[in-house]
Amino acid sequence: MKRNIMKLINVKIWILAIAACLAVQAASAQVRPPLSFNFNYSIAQPLGAVKNYSDKTSFRGWQAGLQYMLTDQVGVGIKSGFQDFYYRTPRAVYPTKSGDISAVQTRTLQVIPVLATVQYQFTKPDAVVIPYASLGLGVANMNYEKYWGMFVDKDNSWQFMASPELGINIPFGKASPLLFNASVQYNYSPYKLAEITNFSTIQGNIGLRWHIN
Amino acid sequence: MKKGKKNFTIVSVRRKVFLGAIVAAAVILSLGSCRKDPLNDMTEEESQIYITNRDTTADFSSYTTFSIVDSVAVAGNGDTARRALTDYDRQLIAAVKSAMQSRGYTLVDKSAKPNLAINLTRIDETFASTYYDPGYWSGWGGYWDPFYWGYPGLGYYWPSYYTVYTRERAVSIDLLDLQHAEADKEVKVVWNAMFRGAGVWNSGYINNMINGAFNQSAYLKK
Structure with a gap:
């Protein structure tokens, strides 16, 4: 019983x-299945200390992510990507402890974030344009390589990273599982190494989101 | 029936997520290397660094005369150092000589008890079997021939920035204090310049390198 x-x-x-x-x-x-995959091309502009280190907009970047919609308007996911910062200085003299070094410096930084995301969409999924805001929190792999001539100062470490993002999704047709995506995100990390006292960049993304299931 | 369908859905989602993860991993692997290679478009001149170090306790204006070696030591690859006098070596000696004179020091013969002595060394470690690299900033102690300068009985003081390393070619200038050698019971290296990078054994770069090293060492003057 x-x-x-x-x-x-x-x-x-x-x-x-x-x-x-x-x-x-x-x-x-x-409207469309809850699980989606996105892939974007990214451009990033260094700010603050990163700009002082490597003062050049990076056109070598991409971003990819997976997202699951819990409701019509709230989704959670993960995202990763890659951005390469590169800047070559003219020859200059840098003081050391007991002397000086004259060098052409090539200052590079490669960033690979791995972030958990939460996203809120401001409209229902059947809208023609779906604006959203999201926040990514997680870690980023920072690969610092500063070349003095052909000799390199290297450091690789993982750091905390936060990335708020604002963007729009535009479906290709009302119930299409494929959407055009464009967004702007700010990246911050309390990364400290040599001349970099913290990491901040502003990043533009353009790409596709595909609802797979 | 429903349960079966549900299981099927879960398996299908898992499969798609799995496939998606594989695609994502492949994309990350193939694009992760899409960084710009700093060494790819680097010229020989850009690859070169001029490192100078000095004894911070030395008073460079207290010296008046100097003498310079009549040939260049060639060290490295585990060989016993030998001396050479190629066209490159002649130009190097001449360039250092005139740079010192332009800083107010007087060139004298080594028999005239100069205050400062200059050693020149070309370092060739390109085929060395051992490899040790504590960092770009460290110097390589130039080849030291105590008998050449006539102080065979004294010990030698090498500042801490001297470390043996590298798998490359380099050029080193050592400025030795002979003026205080007897009193200090040692011959001090008071200034060192190291030239590292591609093409430093190419005579076309001698003037650039010597001017660079002296320009960044404004304290080195009578």
Whole structure:
């Protein structure tokens, strides 16, 4: 008897769970499936101390992510990417402890973030343009390579990173699983190495989002 | 029935996520290397660095006369150092000589008890089997021939920035204090210039390198 009740409760839990899942799916699956993948080309402008170190806009970057919509307007996900900063100085003299070094410096920094994201979309998924705001929190791999002539000062480390982002998704047709994506994000990391006292950049992304399931 | 469908959906989602992850990993691997290579477009001149170090306790205006070696030591690759006098070496000696004279020092013969002595060394470690690199900033102690300058009995003081390293060619200028050698019971290296990078054994760069090293050492004057 007791065993039968337990069995019944188990079945009820199962049905409730399935129903809940289906309800969530149905709510968002009306327009497009909840799981999406995005890939973007990125341009980044260094700010502050990074600008002093490597004063050149980076056109070598990309970003990719996976996102799951919990509701019509709220999604969670992960994202990663790559950005390469590169700047070559004219020959200059740099003081050292007991002397000086004259060198052409090539200052590079490669950043690979790995962030957990939460996104809020300001419209329902059937809108023609879907503006959103998101926040990414996580870590970033900082690969610092400063060349003195052909000789390099190297450091590789992981740092905390925060990236708020504002963007728009434009579906290719009302219920299309494929969307055009454009966004602007700010990246901050309390990264300290030599002349870099903290890391901040502003980044523009353009690419595609594809709802796969 | 429903449960079966649900399982099927979960498996299908997992498969797609898995496939997506593989695609993402492949993309990351292929694009992660799309950085600009700093060494790719670097000229020989850009690759060169001029490192100068000095004894911060030395008073460079207290010296009056100097003498310079009549040939250049060639050290490295585990060989016993030898002396050479190629066209490059002649130009190097001449360039250092005139740079010292322009800073107010008087060139004398080594028999005339100069205050300062200058050693020149070309270092060739391109085929060395051992490799040790504590950093670009460290100097390589130039080849030291105590008998050449006539102080065979004294110990030698090498500042801490001297370390043996490199798998490359380099050129080193050592300025030795002979004026205080007897009193200090040692011959001090009071100034060193190191030229590292591609083409430093090419005579076309001698003037650039010597001018650079002296310009960044404004304290080195009578």
